[in-house]
Amino acid sequence: MIINIIISTAAALVFSPLLIGIINKTKAFFSGRRGSPFFQMYFDLYRLLKKDAVRSGTTTIVFILAPVIVFCCTLAAAVLIPISPGTGIISFTGDFVLLFYLLGLARFFLIISALDTGSSFEGMGASREAFFSAMAEPVVFISILTILRLNGTTSFTDALGGGGAGNWIIISLATVPFFIVMLAENARIPFDDPNTHLELTMIHEVMILDNSGRGLALMEWAASIKLWLFSLIIVRIILPGSVLSFLLTFVIAVIIGIVESVIARTTLLKIPQLLFSAGIIAFLGFFLSFSKIFVWS
Amino acid sequence: MKESSLIIKYNKSNPTSKVPLLGEDVFRKKVLEMTRGGGRVNSFFSAENDNEDLVLYLIISYDARGETHALSMKVENKAFKSLTNEDTQFHLFEREIYEQSGIRPLGHPWLKPVRFPGGNAGEMDFFKIEGREIHEVAVGPIHAGIIEPGHFRFQCHGETVYHLETSHGYQHRGIEKKLTGGPYRDTVYKMGVIAGDSTVAHSTAYAQIMEAFTRTAIPARAQAVRAIALELERCANHIGDIGALSGDIGYLSTSAYCGRIRGDFLNMSALLCGNRFSRGLVLPGGVGADIDDDIREQLAARLEAGKKDFLSAASLLWETPSVLARFDSTGIISAESAERIKMVGPAARACGIERDVRRDHPSGYYHLSYIPVSTSEMGDVSSRAYVRWLEVQESIKFIEKLLAELPVGDSGRETGTNLKPDSITVSLIEGWRGELCHTALTDGTGRFRRYKIVDPSFHNWLGLALAMRGGQISDFPVCNKSFNLSYCGFDL
Amino acid sequence: MQNNLLILISLLIILSNIFLLGSSRTGAMIRGIAFQGVLLSLLPLFLPSESVRILDIIILAVLSIAIKGVIIPHYLRKVTRNIRTKKELHPYLGYSVSVIFGLLVSYGSFYFIGKLPFMYLSISPFNTSAAFASMIIGMFIIATRRNIIAQIIGYLVFENAGFILGISIASSQPLFIEIGILLDLLAGIVIMVVAVNHIHLYFDNVNTDSLERLNK
CATH class of the missing domain: 1.10.645.10 (Cytochrome-c3 Hydrogenase, chain B)
Structure with missing residues (x-):
C-alpha cells in the first residue's frame, strides 16, 4: 500500500514534465524547428523553485495558498490512478467522483486566486475556465459511466484494470470524447494555446499571470501532473493488462503534439460546440453499451 | 467662376500662391461638395504663412479621375466650424489640427488630442459606457509581445466588445x-x-x-x-x-x-x-x-x-x-x-x-x-x-x-x-x-x-x-x- | 471478426453522419462525405461469397471507391473553389439541434431495426440500421440547409443509404444493378455541379432562398 503510494507519487512528479517536453518537441518537428530540449520543463521548474516570489499588493492569503492547494489536490488525484495492474490505492463505489472533485477543488482555488489579483485579464480567464469546465465535466462522467458499465463495476480504479470485456468499439467511443476533454482541461489547442503571449485570448495561462517563482513552479507542475493524470487514465483504459502501459502516456503526448500541429485554435464561441460534439460521441457509446442488438462476437 | 481648388501636378512643384485661399464659409461649402462627389481627404493640416497667420491646407483626391486637389482656408480667432459631423473622414485630422496648433474645431463630437502634447503620456479621457454589467478592459501601453506601445480601452459586456478606443502618442518623436x-x-x-x-x-x-x-x-x-x-x-x-x-x-x-x-x-x-x-x-x-x-x-x-x-x-x-x-x-x-x-x-x-x-x-x-x-x-x-x-x-x-x-x-x-x-x-x-x-x-x-x-x-x-x-x-x-x-x- | 469490422464500419458511417450534421464548412463536409463513400465501398467485400461472384464484388468496390471517394468529392471541391462560398449560411435548424437529431435517429433505428421482419436479409442488422439512419439524416440535411453544396451532400448521404440497403439484399439482386446506379449518381452529380455554377452566375451566391423568386 505504502509502496504503491510512493510509486504513484514519484511517477506523477517525475514523468509529468516530460510529457510537456515531448509535446513541444513534436510541435517543433512539425513546424520544421529544432525545438527546446525534452527536459526543458525540469530546468524551468528548478529555476523557478530557486526563485523568490513577487506578489501584487492587492492579493491576500488566498493567492499565497492557492499554488500549494492546487498542486496538492492535483497530485492527490493523480496518485489515485493505479499506474499498473494491482497497484490501486483505494477503490470504492463512485471513487471517480472523489478523483474529479479533487481536480474540481484545485480548479476552484485556481479560479479564486486569479480573481484575488483583481486584474481584468485574470477575471476574464477565470470566468472562461469556470464556464468551459462546467461543459466538460458531464462528458467525462458519461465516458466513465460507459467504462464502468462495460466492466460491470462501480469503482473506477477497478474498472481501469478490467479492460471493458474487450469491447473495442464502445471503449473507443468512450476514449475519444475523453481525449477531447483532456485537451480542453489541459488548455491545449484547439481549446487554448499554451504557447501564446496574447493575454486576451488565454484561458488557463492568464490565470497564473501574477504567479512567480515557487508559486508559478507549483502551478506549472500541477498543470503537467493533470496532463499526466488524464493520459494515464486513457492509457489504462486502452491497455489495462500491461505493467509498462504507463509508458504509452508518452505516445499520447506525441498524439497531442500532432493534433496541435495540424489544427488551429478555435474561437472561444465554438468551444461549447466542440465539447458538445464530444458529449454526443460519449452518449452514443453510452447508449450502445445498453443496446441489445449490439452483440460483440 | 474661378477654379476654387488647385489641381496638384505630381512630381512638379506648384506655387503656393495658386492654392486658393478661401474664407471659412466658401471653404466649407466647397469641401463638402468635393467629399460628396467622391473626394477623399489625403491630408488636412495647419501651417503658418509669411505673416504668421494660421492657414489650413487640405489635400483631397479623386481616385477615379486620378486627380489631387489642394485648397486652403484662412483661420480666424483660432477656431472654425468642425466638418466631422458632415463627413467622418475629418475626425482625426481635426483632432490633430487641434493638437498641433490649438485651432479649435467647433462642434467636434469627440475633441481631444490624438497624441500627448506636453509629454504627459497616458493622461486621456476615454469614452465610457455606463452600466453595472459593463466592464472596462485596459490593454497596454506595455504589451506581452514585442510590439510597439499603444493603449487600447475596451468597453465590454461579458466577452462582447461594445466599444474600443485606441490611444497613441507613446512613440511621438516630433x-x-x-x-x-x-x-x-x-x-x-x-x-x-x-x-x-x-x-x-x-x-x-x-x-x-x-x-x-x-x-x-x-x-x-x-x-x-x-x-x-x-x-x-x-x-x-x-x-x-x-x-x-x-x-x-x-x-x-x-x-x-x-x-x-x-x-x-x-x-x-x-x-x-x-x-x-x-x-x-x-x-x-x-x-x-x-x-x-x-x-x-x-x-x-x-x-x-x-x-x-x-x-x-x-x-x-x-x-x-x-x-x-x-x-x-x-x-x-x-x-x-x-x-x-x-x-x-x-x-x-x-x-x-x-x-x-x-x-x-x-x-x-x-x-x-x-x-x-x-x-x-x-x-x-x-x-x-x-x-x-x-x-x-x-x-x-x-x-x-x-x-x-x-x-x-x-x-x-x-x-x-x-x-x-x-x-x-x-x-x-x-x-x-x-x-x-x-x-x-x-x-x-x-x-x-x-x-x-x-x-x-x-x-x-x-x-x-x-x-x-x-x-x-x-x-x-x-x-x-x-x-x-x-x-x-x-x-x- | 468479420462481424466486428462490419459493426465498426457502420458506427463510423453513423459518426460521419453526425459530423456532417455538425459541420458548417462545405470543405469539411466534402471531406466527411468522401470518407463515408470510401467506408461504404468496403461493404461489398463482406458479402457471403457463395451468393455473388467475387469478380463482381471487386469491380463494385473499386468503382464505388473511385466514384464516391474520389471523383464526386473532387467535383464538389472544384465547384466550391469556383464559387468561393466563404460565408457560412445559417441553416434553418442550428448545428447542435441537428446533431442531437442525428444521435436520436441513429439510436432509434438501432432500436427499431431489431423488430423489423426483413433483417434476416442483410449482412448485418447493424448495417441496415445505419442505412435507415442515413436515409433520414440525408433528407434532414436537404431540408434544413440553405447552402446548395450542403444540400447536394445531403442527397449523397441519402444515396449512400440506398447503396447500403442494396448491398444488404445483394443475394437477391444482381450487383451490376448497383453499378448502374453508381453511374447514374455520377451523372446526377455532374449535372448538379453544372447547375450550381449557373445558379452562382445568375444570383452571385448559392443561397437556395434566392431561388424562391424567378429570375428573369
Whole structure:
C-alpha cells in the first residue's frame, strides 16, 4: 500500500514534465524547428523553485495558498490512478467522483486566486475556465459511466484494470470524447494555446499571470501532473493488462503534439460546440453499451 | 467662376500662391461638395504663412479621375466650424489640427488630442459606457509581445466588445517639427525611420518631393530599382503578417515557415543595398545602390525560391478548415463603414474597395508598368489575409517582370540644394499598409515651411476599432494583427 | 471478426453522419462525405461469397471507391473553389439541434431495426440500421440547409443509404444493378455541379432562398 503510494507519487512528479517536453518537441518537428530540449520543463521548474516570489499588493492569503492547494489536490488525484495492474490505492463505489472533485477543488482555488489579483485579464480567464469546465465535466462522467458499465463495476480504479470485456468499439467511443476533454482541461489547442503571449485570448495561462517563482513552479507542475493524470487514465483504459502501459502516456503526448500541429485554435464561441460534439460521441457509446442488438462476437 | 481648388501636378512643384485661399464659409461649402462627389481627404493640416497667420491646407483626391486637389482656408480667432459631423473622414485630422496648433474645431463630437502634447503620456479621457454589467478592459501601453506601445480601452459586456478606443502618442518623436526649416543633412535618414517597416515607401515619398522642388528628372533605372525595393518591402511585410496571423491562432507550420521566408525577402533587400530594411537605398535624385548583372541573377534565383516556399507554406492556410473557421467572420468591417472612414490599403481592399495608389495616382515606375489591384469581399480577418496572399503573388510577378526588363542607364542624378521657394508639392505612395501622403510647403528662401506626413495607419486605426464592435474580446489580437498598423507612423 | 469490422464500419458511417450534421464548412463536409463513400465501398467485400461472384464484388468496390471517394468529392471541391462560398449560411435548424437529431435517429433505428421482419436479409442488422439512419439524416440535411453544396451532400448521404440497403439484399439482386446506379449518381452529380455554377452566375451566391423568386 505504502509502496504503491510512493510509486504513484514519484511517477506523477517525475514523468509529468516530460510529457510537456515531448509535446513541444513534436510541435517543433512539425513546424520544421529544432525545438527546446525534452527536459526543458525540469530546468524551468528548478529555476523557478530557486526563485523568490513577487506578489501584487492587492492579493491576500488566498493567492499565497492557492499554488500549494492546487498542486496538492492535483497530485492527490493523480496518485489515485493505479499506474499498473494491482497497484490501486483505494477503490470504492463512485471513487471517480472523489478523483474529479479533487481536480474540481484545485480548479476552484485556481479560479479564486486569479480573481484575488483583481486584474481584468485574470477575471476574464477565470470566468472562461469556470464556464468551459462546467461543459466538460458531464462528458467525462458519461465516458466513465460507459467504462464502468462495460466492466460491470462501480469503482473506477477497478474498472481501469478490467479492460471493458474487450469491447473495442464502445471503449473507443468512450476514449475519444475523453481525449477531447483532456485537451480542453489541459488548455491545449484547439481549446487554448499554451504557447501564446496574447493575454486576451488565454484561458488557463492568464490565470497564473501574477504567479512567480515557487508559486508559478507549483502551478506549472500541477498543470503537467493533470496532463499526466488524464493520459494515464486513457492509457489504462486502452491497455489495462500491461505493467509498462504507463509508458504509452508518452505516445499520447506525441498524439497531442500532432493534433496541435495540424489544427488551429478555435474561437472561444465554438468551444461549447466542440465539447458538445464530444458529449454526443460519449452518449452514443453510452447508449450502445445498453443496446441489445449490439452483440460483440 | 474661378477654379476654387488647385489641381496638384505630381512630381512638379506648384506655387503656393495658386492654392486658393478661401474664407471659412466658401471653404466649407466647397469641401463638402468635393467629399460628396467622391473626394477623399489625403491630408488636412495647419501651417503658418509669411505673416504668421494660421492657414489650413487640405489635400483631397479623386481616385477615379486620378486627380489631387489642394485648397486652403484662412483661420480666424483660432477656431472654425468642425466638418466631422458632415463627413467622418475629418475626425482625426481635426483632432490633430487641434493638437498641433490649438485651432479649435467647433462642434467636434469627440475633441481631444490624438497624441500627448506636453509629454504627459497616458493622461486621456476615454469614452465610457455606463452600466453595472459593463466592464472596462485596459490593454497596454506595455504589451506581452514585442510590439510597439499603444493603449487600447475596451468597453465590454461579458466577452462582447461594445466599444474600443485606441490611444497613441507613446512613440511621438516630433518628426514633423524637426523637418521645419529643412531639408537638413539628416532628413533622409529620418524619413527612413518614420515607420521602420515602411522605409522604402516613406523615403520614396520624400525623394519625390525633393525631386519636384529641385526639378530633377530621375533616370528610369533608378525608378525601377525603387519599385523593386518597394515591392520587396511589401512582400516581406505581408509574408510576416500571414505568419504572425497563423501564429496567433496557434497554427504552427505556416507561422514558423513564414517567419523564415520573411527573412529571406528581407535578405533580398539586403542584397540590393546592404540593409535588410532598405535603409539608405532611396535617396533624393535616385538610388544609393545599382543592380548589376550578378545581383540581378541572384535576386531572380532567390525570388523564385522564396515564391515556391511561400506558396507552399501559405496555401496550407486555405486548405485547413480549422484555420478558415477561425478567420472567417472574425473582425468584420462592412464596406460602407470602410468607405465612410476612407480606409486605405489592404484593409480597405479586403472590404472590396478598389483603392490602390499604384493604379489611381501612379508615380515613378508605376506609370510604365501596371500592377493589378487585389481585392476580397468580406472585410473579415480571412479577407485581409487573403488580400495579402494575392498581393504577394502580384508583387513577385511584378518584380520578376521588372528584373527582366530593367532599363539601362545610370542610377541617379544630383538634386542640388536649391529648392523652389514658395511652393507646395504632394507625394502619394502605396506603401504595404496603404496610401501614405507627404506634403511639403517651402518658404521664401526655399526651406521647408511645413512638412506634413500622413501614414496609412492614421486612416485605418479607426477601422480596427469599428471592426471590433460587437466582436469577441478574445478576437482582438488576431484582428489587430490582420490590420497590423504602425504605432510610430501614427505618432510621428 | 468479420462481424466486428462490419459493426465498426457502420458506427463510423453513423459518426460521419453526425459530423456532417455538425459541420458548417462545405470543405469539411466534402471531406466527411468522401470518407463515408470510401467506408461504404468496403461493404461489398463482406458479402457471403457463395451468393455473388467475387469478380463482381471487386469491380463494385473499386468503382464505388473511385466514384464516391474520389471523383464526386473532387467535383464538389472544384465547384466550391469556383464559387468561393466563404460565408457560412445559417441553416434553418442550428448545428447542435441537428446533431442531437442525428444521435436520436441513429439510436432509434438501432432500436427499431431489431423488430423489423426483413433483417434476416442483410449482412448485418447493424448495417441496415445505419442505412435507415442515413436515409433520414440525408433528407434532414436537404431540408434544413440553405447552402446548395450542403444540400447536394445531403442527397449523397441519402444515396449512400440506398447503396447500403442494396448491398444488404445483394443475394437477391444482381450487383451490376448497383453499378448502374453508381453511374447514374455520377451523372446526377455532374449535372448538379453544372447547375450550381449557373445558379452562382445568375444570383452571385448559392443561397437556395434566392431561388424562391424567378429570375428573369
